[in-house]
Amino acid sequence: MKLKNRMVISFFVIILVPLILTGVAVAGFTMYQVWSLEKKYGIEGVTYENLSNNTMLLSKMTQKTFSTLEKTASSDSEKLEDTSYLDSLNQNLTGKNAYLLVRKDDDVFYCGAQTQDELLFSELPEYGDASAGNDRGVYIGADVQSLVKQVDFTFTDGTKGSAFIIFHSNSMVPQLKRILLDTVFVIVLILILTALGLCTWTYRGVMTPLNQLKEATKNIKEGNLDFTIEKTGVDEIGDLCDDFEEMRKRLKESAEEKVAFDKENKELISNISHDLKTPITAVKGYVEGIMDGVADTPEKMDRYIRTIYNKANEMDRLINELTFYSKIDTNRIPYTFNKIHISDYFEDCVDELSVELESSGVSLTYFNYLEEDAVVIADAEQLKRVINNIVSNSLKYMDKPKGVINIRLRDVGDFIQIEIEDNGKGIAQKDLANIFERFYRTDASRNSSKGGSGIGLSIVKKIMEDHGGQVWATSKEGTGTTMYLALRKYQEVPVHE
Structure with missing residues (x-):
């Protein structure tokens, strides 16, 4: 694969893979948290819309308590004057970022929160406010941001009273916080792993053949040509590996040819020196015979001279072969x-x-x-x-x-x-x-x-x-x-x- 294509693939992978994996991870976490919410708070029918809307989710989480409160107000309102009963209802709201507040006329009769918010109390809906008595509650947001569910009833002494389930709408359900934290963690982890994988893939595609070429240059420097270079990695460096392997083969062939050529030259010198020695020895012998007067007759002198001539011709032929041999090697035969x-x-x-x-x-x-x-x-x-x-x-x-x-x-x-x-x-x-x-x-x-x-x-x-x-x-x-x-x-x- 070409380095250009590898970089293009890396570009799209580093964009698409994190998106896909993040989507899968968020879907998995959400399903798990929905199941966890339903199991922990005993609610049913939690949807993705509820998870994306904190107010709706908080309302749904308090729905059971609110229904109990409505039923008690309509059938047995005296219980709402019992602080122990109110504590039990408020206990159900603990951990749901909500609390119970009971108002008697214009005063606070019961407050399940540790501290009372005077601004919140002043903005609570009036007695008989129909909008505050629905399942979803009413949002108050002048000086505070809270969701209020209201149930009206009458005290035994005839005083008007209202029971409120109050929770701050800016508070977040712990499961939603967990989903956000897990999502951020997964996104960071996916980005790190994707980048690490792509960097490793690109690094190996480039460095593996480069290390191979580095080892090859070391072998060549040391005179070792008995190795092979295989095409690996990106195409550009793979082509370089092919060229390097071709160069290695030619260097090896050249080295082998040089060894063979040197061997041939040594053999040629050995052959020529051996074959020149024989006629030279004969020529020396016959010349010494003439000098010592052994050739004392015209016939013997003629035979000695003819033999010397033939031996000289033999040496001339050998020298001509040597000269012609050098012309063959240089392709300069005339x-x-x-x-x-x-x-x-x-x-x-x-x-x-x-x-x-x-x-x-x-x-x-x-x-x-x-x-x-x-x-x-x-x-x-x-x-x-x-x-x-x-x-x-x-x-x-x-x-x-x-x-x-x-x-x-x-x-x-x-x-x-x-x-x-x-x-x-x-x-x-x-x-x-x-x-x-x-x-x-x-x-x-x-x-x-x-x-x-x-x-x-x-x-x-x-x-x-x-x-x-x-x-x-x-x-x-x-x-x-x-x-x-x-x-x-x-x-x-x-x-x-």
């Missing part, structure tokens, strides 16, 4: 593409190879199965490097007394297929898929007769791919190996006027 007539090109190439192979005791046979002279777009020098590397590899692993190399050209649709076959020791099937990888060697133990840098066939693959072609091999152990090269034919596109 290509010069031209149209090449493939038949003519291979005839010249075979002529050059024949001289070298003849001196090695290996026969070379060339077969051209092309029906017409085909043209390819290629770099003649780099294509020759491909052929030489394959042939050199064949010579290196030639184990037959009479070595044979066959070169065949075939037309396979849009491609020219070049096949270079030898009758060497062959390659095991488990090794065949890896022979074009850098530094891969089928023989684990190197020796001077089967040396090499280990990058010859990887160079072949790189050059063929840069030509838009392919290279693959088939082999059988003990029989020989065939290398296949495929180059796309050049075709003229007709221009229609």
